[in-house]
Amino acid sequence: MSDYENDFSRRLFLKGAGATAGAGALSMLPIQMAFAAAFPERNIQVFVPTRAGGGADRNLRAFTGVWKNYLKQNFEAGFYPGAAGRVGYETYMGKAKADCYNLIFGNMGPEVLNWVVKKPTFPLDSYFYFAQVDADPACVFVSSKSKFKHIDDIIAEGKKRTLTVGTSRLAHPASLGALVLAQKTGAKFNLIPLSGGRNTRGGVTTGEVDFGVLPASSVLRKKIKVLALFDDTNPLPKRMPDAVLTNDHFKLGLPPLIAGARAFGIKKEAVEKHPDRFKVLTDTLQKVYTDPAYKKAVVKTKAPWEFIKYGNVEDCAKYVKYVTDLGQEYRTLLTGKK
Amino acid sequence: MEIDWGLFGELFVRTFSFWWVILPAILLGLIVGAIPGFSAANTIIILLPMTLAMEPEIGLIFMVALYASSRMGAGIPAILVNIPGTAGAAATPLDGYPMTKQGRAQQALAISFVASVFGGLLTTLIALVAMPWLSQVAYHLHSVEMIVIMLFGISLIATIAAKDTLKGLIAGFFGLMIGYIGADVVYETPRGTFGFLELYDKVPLIPALVGLFAVSEAFAVIEGESILTKRGMAAMQKAGWKETWEGVTLAISRWWHIIWTSIIGLIIGIVPGAGAAIASFVAYQQSKTFSKTPELYGTGHLDGLVAPESANNGVTSGTLIPLLVIGVPGGATAAIMAVVLQYHGVTVGPDLFENQPELAFGAFTAMAVTYAIMILTVLPLARYMSRITVVSTVYMAPIIISFTLVGSFVPRAYVFDMYLALAFGVIGYVARKTGYHVAAILIGVILGPLLENYFLRALRISEGDILVIFSSGLGNILWVLLIVSLFVPMYLDKRRTRQREQAVPTTTDC
Numbered sequence: 001m002s003d004y005e006n007d008f009s010r011r012l013f014l015k016g017a018g019a020t021a022g023a024g025a026l027s028m029l030p031i032q033m034a035f036a037a038a039f040p041e042r043n044i045q046v047f048v049p050t051r052a053g054g055g056a057d058r059n060l061r062a063f064t065g066v067w068k069n070y071l072k073q074n075f076e077a078g079f080y081p082g083a084a085g086r087v088g089y090e091t092y093m094g095k096a097k098a099d100c101y102n103l104i105f106g107n108m109g110p111e112v113l114n115w116v117v118k119k120p121t122f123p124l125d126s127y128f129y130f131a132q133v134d135a136d137p138a139c140v141f142v143s144s145k146s147k148f149k150h151i152d153d154i155i156a157e158g159k160k161r162t163l164t165v166g167t168s169r170l171a172h173p174a175s176l177g178a179l180v181l182a183q184k185t186g187a188k189f190n191l192i193p194l195s196g197g198r199n200t201r202g203g204v205t206t207g208e209v210d211f212g213v214l215p216a217s218s219v220l221r222k223k224i225k226v227l228a229l230f231d232d233t234n235p236l237p238k239r240m241p242d243a244v245l246t247n248d249h250f251k252l253g254l255p256p257l258i259a260g261a262r263a264f265g266i267k268k269e270a271v272e273k274h275p276d277r278f279k280v281l282t283d284t285l286q287k288v289y290t291d292p293a294y295k296k297a298v299v300k301t302k303a304p305w306e307f308i309k310y311g312n313v314e315d316c317a318k319y320v321k322y323v324t325d326l327g328q329e330y331r332t333l334l335t336g337k338k
Numbered sequence: 339m340e341i342d343w344g345l346f347g348e349l350f351v352r353t354f355s356f357w358w359v360i361l362p363a364i365l366l367g368l369i370v371g372a373i374p375g376f377s378a379a380n381t382i383i384i385l386l387p388m389t390l391a392m393e394p395e396i397g398l399i400f401m402v403a404l405y406a407s408s409r410m411g412a413g414i415p416a417i418l419v420n421i422p423g424t425a426g427a428a429a430t431p432l433d434g435y436p437m438t439k440q441g442r443a444q445q446a447l448a449i450s451f452v453a454s455v456f457g458g459l460l461t462t463l464i465a466l467v468a469m470p471w472l473s474q475v476a477y478h479l480h481s482v483e484m485i486v487i488m489l490f491g492i493s494l495i496a497t498i499a500a501k502d503t504l505k506g507l508i509a510g511f512f513g514l515m516i517g518y519i520g521a522d523v524v525y526e527t528p529r530g531t532f533g534f535l536e537l538y539d540k541v542p543l544i545p546a547l548v549g550l551f552a553v554s555e556a557f558a559v560i561e562g563e564s565i566l567t568k569r570g571m572a573a574m575q576k577a578g579w580k581e582t583w584e585g586v587t588l589a590i591s592r593w594w595h596i597i598w599t600s601i602i603g604l605i606i607g608i609v610p611g612a613g614a615a616i617a618s619f620v621a622y623q624q625s626k627t628f629s630k631t632p633e634l635y636g637t638g639h640l641d642g643l644v645a646p647e648s649a650n651n652g653v654t655s656g657t658l659i660p661l662l663v664i665g666v667p668g669g670a671t672a673a674i675m676a677v678v679l680q681y682h683g684v685t686v687g688p689d690l691f692e693n694q695p696e697l698a699f700g701a702f703t704a705m706a707v708t709y710a711i712m713i714l715t716v717l718p719l720a721r722y723m724s725r726i727t728v729v730s731t732v733y734m735a736p737i738i739i740s741f742t743l744v745g746s747f748v749p750r751a752y753v754f755d756m757y758l759a760l761a762f763g764v765i766g767y768v769a770r771k772t773g774y775h776v777a778a779i780l781i782g783v784i785l786g787p788l789l790e791n792y793f794l795r796a797l798r799i800s801e802g803d804i805l806v807i808f809s810s811g812l813g814n815i816l817w818v819l820l821i822v823s824l825f826v827p828m829y830l831d832k833r834r835t836r837q838r839e840q841a842v843p844t845t846t847d848c
Contacts, residue, residue: 052383053674078751083521083528083538090535117526164799170525192798193524195791198673202660208480209799302680336525 039277040073040101046264047096047104049088049111051081055197055218059262060105062297063133063288070284077105084169085111086120093122098269100277108132108261108316109173109323116327117171117335129263129320130278131285132311136215136260137231138174139243140181143205144223151228151244154211158187166203166212169193170334173323174213174259177230177246179330184252191333215260216240217307230257235306255322260307263316286310342695346466349696349703356399357711360704363403364712370404371411371423374548374745378408379671382678394682398697401675402704407712409614409654410454413647417446418726419565419738421552425543425784426614426650429622431551432777433635433642440638441566441573443724448585449640450647451716456593457600457648459709462655464604466702472656473663475608478812481796484609485807486816488789491619493824495778497626497635502773509774513782516541523791524798536754543615545755546783548742549762550769550776556738557767559731566727574728582720588640595641596648599625603649607656613669614650615784621649627823632831655705661686662698739763 046064050056057077064075080088085106096102108129115124142148148157157163167175170193182189192209194200197218204212205223212219216236219226226240234243246252264285271278288294289310298305311319327334353360370376382389382401389397412423417434430450437446465472479487495510519530520540531537559565566574589596599621606617625645626635635642657669667673676686679697684690690698746759766776793807800806808814 053379053677058677058680081539081750083535084526087535087538162801190798190801192795194795195523198667202476206477206480334525335527 039274039280040071042101043074043076044071045096045102046075046077047088047092047102048077048079049081049085049092049104049106050079052077052079055260056105056107056262058301058303059133062294062301062303065297066288066291066294067285069291069293070287071280084114084171086114086118089114089127090121093120093127093267096267098267098273100266100270100274100281102267102270103281104265105262106265108263108320109259110169110171112320112324113171113173113176113327113334116324116331125268127265127267128313129265129316130282130313132261132263132309132316132319134217134260134262134307135256135258135309135311136217136307137229137235138177138213138257138259139216139219139226139230139240140178140211140213140228140246141204141219141224141226142211143207144225145207146211146225148211148227150242151246151249154227155181155185155187157210158182158185158189162188162190163211164209165189165191166194166200166209167191168197168200168214169195171327172259173257173326174215174230175334176323176326176330177257177259178213179333180230180252180254180257180326181228181246181250184250213259216243217260217304220304230254230259232256236304239304257326258319261311261316261319263311282312345695345699346703349700350707352696353399353700353703353707356396356704359396359400360403360708360711361715363400364407364708364715367404367407367409368411368414368716371408372414374415374421374423374544374552374742376745376748377424377671378405379674380749381408382671382674386678389678390682394679394684395697395700397678397682398675398701399704401678402701403708405671405675406458406651406654406705406708409458409651410451410647410712410716412650413450413454414447414723416551417450417643418443418723419552419734420555421738421742422547424614425547426618426653427646428547428551428615428780428784429618429646429777430643430650432622432646433637433639436636436638437643438724438727439565439567439570441570441577441727442581442638443574443727444577444581444720445585445588446638446643447720447723448582448717449589449643451713451720452586452589453592453596453644453647454651455709455713456589456596457603458651458654459706460597461600461604461652462702462705462709464601465655465659466699466706469659469663469702472604472608473659475605476660479609480810481792481799482807482810482813483816484792485789485796486813486820487606487609487616487620488785488792489820490623490816490823491616491785492781492789493820494619494623494626495781496824497623497632497827505772505774506778509769509776509778510782512774513779514786515782516546516779517783517786518790520787522794524794534754536750536752536758540787541783542746542750542755542758543784544749545746545759546762547780548746549759550766550780550783552738552742553759553763554766554770554776556735556742557763558770559738560735562731564728564731565734571728574724577721577724579721581724582717585720586717589644592641592644595625595644599645600648600652603652603654604656606649607653607669608659613657614653616788617649617653618646619781619785621645624823627827632827651709655702658701658705662690662701 048056060077068074080091092104140151148154165178170191175191178189194203197214200212200214203209220239226243228246229243230246232247234240247254295305298308370381412427413430416422416427416430418438420431420435422428422430434446519537521528521538528538564571602621603617622645625641626632629641657672661667661672661676667676679686743756743759746755769776796806
């Protein structure tokens with residue numbers, strides 16, 4: 001393992017721990033709280049490292065549509081797609097002021113796996129996630145016309161021949177799920193990156209690949225059948241009646257592999273300079289999750305409410321470390337480099 | 339999914355009653371389509387708050403009308419000032435702009451409008467009645483087959499290179515090299531980005547498009563007083579309503595050409611991830627292949643204008659088919675429309691035919707009605723639009739550069755893209771001055787990354803076996819057709835030359 005890799009995991013761990021300690025220390029700063037009343041005085045800018053109109057956009061609109069009522073200010077989203085989120089993060093870290101008026105809203109799993117594949121230009125501990133919005137488990141899915149009716153059919157066939165597996169991209173938690181499953185069961189899977197969830201669904205539905213792996217919420221469609229979930233429970237048993245839980249079924253002994261974990265992130269420097277502002281942000285956003293208006297907004301978009309889950313700084317850091325460690329384990333497969 | 343003629347009839351009548359939604363959507367679509375950088379997809383996102391306030395049915399009609407008209411709008415600046423509004427109109431100026439230079443802008447616009455409307459209308463009606471069968475196309479056109487389809491488009495480089503083979507091929511390969519800049523699709527390893535983060539996601543198409551065509555054109559036209567030739571200027575000054583009517587009749591006389599090129603667009607549109615740019619280049623290449631006068635392509639050939647315009651409008655209805663039948667959008671705008679409908683609580687996909695058939699089929703009836711209304715509204719404008727060509731280049735060049743630079747900025751909001759457009763403008767200008775064809779460069783830039791994408795995917799699926807490209811029956815048929823379409827014109831050309839040579843001595847003898 002290279003020096004970078006050692007440094008990588010340690011930094012990520014310290015990042016989460018440091019941020020948690022920083023946030024906890026806020027309660028001991030009563031004087032600074034006086035300034036909190038003035039924050040925010042203007043709109044909050046949110047950097048989104050994906051294209052407008054996608055899942056992150058939908059998720060962000062639903063959340064900030066309610067959050068703004070508590071902050072008494074609006075949110076302005078800026079979309080910076082490219083290089084699987086790298087452009088958005090580099091833009092945020094390079095251009096956004098560290099003043100708590102600038103946040104980033106990304107999908108933690110695929111985006112931190114980017115750093116496993118190629119280090120960014122900024123230090124990894126210079127930002128952290130402070131509020132997870134959803135927890136969308138990775139799943140194995142097939143076309144409803146597929147000959148595979150059960151996950152065991154896939155494993156049995158995978159022991160006879162190499163199966164092609166459609167995935168959004170290689171460095172994605174769902175891809176890691178397929179790799180873990182292959183390793184634990186002895187099946188042979190060939191990951192085919194199909195550039196995004198839409199194309200992956202297309203590849204599976206039209207039979208270009210044998211099956212696919214994606215976040216579960218993106219495959220809840222009529223002509224698609226979910227056969228396995230990388231989670232400890234099936235949050236939607238009625239909509240995914242055929243889904244077995246990989247941990248139970250194959251005794252994988254893994255924590256849930258969340259493929260869609262969207263979260264707000266912030267520069268560490270911003271929190272260090274303005275802990276009072278950060279407290280306003282975290283206090284107000286927590287109220288969103290229990291607000292009926294938020295549930296209504298999510299349900300209206302047909303996104304499953306069951307996947308909405310709050311995670312604090314600690315939860316986010318724990319998830320990031322888990323995905324990063326798993327990514328390091330399969331790094332050669334994700335990068336093609338020995 | 340059964341065909342219910344009664345329902346279709348009702349839907350048509352009902353959709354016509356929403357003319358007050360369709361008309362402003364058409365006007366907006368024409369404007370955003372004509373401005374490089376703007377597109378139906380980003381306009382729908384910008385107007386999201388407005389469409390959310392509408393009823394789902396009205397919102398859908400609005401989006402469909404905007405989508406269809408923006409496709410036609412993109413061809414207007416391509417014809418008038420050599421600026422394709424979108425990549426889908428990149429093949430339009432090849433013959434459209436030479437017509438403008440000759441003072442036939444009004445005719446060219448009328449031909450483009452008629453080809454777009456009838457191509458779009460025809461494919462929409464075909465899609466409406468044959469949706470269950472057409473959706474099967476997506477099940478058969480996988481990476482291997484798409485490699486060959488891409489090569490149909492890319493082979494246009496070879497035909498462009500026919501006049502000066504070496505320069506044509508150099509330009510084409512230069513375009514392909516530019517097209518491969520960015521992260522590869524498998525391991526996302528950046529290549530040739532020169533450290534620019536903005537190039538990780540490939541060279542953005544709009545700056546390349548407007549740079550190569552529009553900015554270089556602006557640099558070139560400033561050398562003269564007008565973009566028109568002297569004869570062209572004289573023709574424009576005499577032009578009246580007659581020219582529009584001539585354009586209409588010329589386009590109608592090419593009805594068979596409109597039909598088959600629009601069907602190429604429809605079929606390519608059905609394939610998720612393919613798009614109008616591929617369709618228009620493939621249609622143009624095929625049109626030239628089967629033409630009796632291929633040597634006139636690029637000089638203002640009417641079929642060379644009809645083919646890309648009817649094909650890119652054929653794509654429009656094609657992209658909706660996989661969205662509605664298998665739940666996978668065929669293109670970016672169809673995907674955005676699905677998201678907007680999701681905000682309304684409408685899940686777009688096969689369920690829609692059972693739950694809300696008026697919406698599922700309504701998308702196509704809205705498109706058909708849009709085309710019907712569009713021809714009536716846009717055709718009279720051809721005369722006035724064409725007047726822009728008489729504007730002096732002193733004003734025209736700065737306007738073109740300003741508009742195109744703003745257009746380069748819009749899709750990603752990166753200032754870098756404006757510099758990129760200028761850089762491509764310089765490349766395009768040098769290419770023009772030295773006899774290299776900018777269209778050959780552009781074909782490489784647009785189709786190169788797509789070819790690489792499908793090729794790497796096929797190789798990955800076959801675990802590195804190069805022979806995978808001959809592993810599909812349909813793919814092999816397409817390979818044969820590709821070879822035929824490349825070599826038959828060469829054979830016919832030689833035969834014509836031989837016939838001419840034989841004819842000359844006979845005449846002399848007389």
